[in-house]
Amino acid sequence: MDITFFRYGMVGGSALLVDGIIFYILHYSSLGLDIHPSRILAFLISACVAWYFHKIFTFKSESKKRYIIQLGKFLLGNGSGIFLNYLVFSIGIYFQPSNEGVMISFLAGSGLAFIYNYAISRYIIFKK
Numbered sequence: 142m143d144i145t146f147f148r149y150g151m152v153g154g155s156a157l158l159v160d161g162i163i164f165y166i167l168h169y170s171s172l173g174l175d176i177h178p179s180r181i182l183a184f185l186i187s188a189c190v191a192w193y194f195h196k197i198f199t200f201k202s203e204s205k206k207r208y209i210i211q212l213g214k215f216l217l218g219n220g221s222g223i224f225l226n227y228l229v230f231s232i233g234i235y236f237q238p239s240n241e242g243v244m245i246s247f248l249a250g251s252g253l254a255f256i257y258n259y260a261i262s263r264y265i266i267f268k269k
Contacts, residue, residue, distance in 0.1 A: 149262070161183075222254040229246065233246025
């Protein structure tokens, strides 16, 4: 098995935990933000964390581009994955708005986006 996929999984799993914790804090804690803004903010924060660790660990990118430009390209390149994640999440909570349904939708959207974003990152964004 390709070590890059394993590293991608490690970073992705860590980003998923960051995503879940931030979502929980924003939506379920005393902050009590609405579910959709909570989900979007949590995902954006975790995407920034993922970009950083993919750059230095997964793909070991030595790009001389300014970090903010590379981050922007990463977010744009994975935009369709963000859309896929949010679409699956939104459809899931529409049909199953319970707390369990929210978490299942969260995991389903994240899982599909994980696979899709790996392909985008490996073969387009961090292509050597």
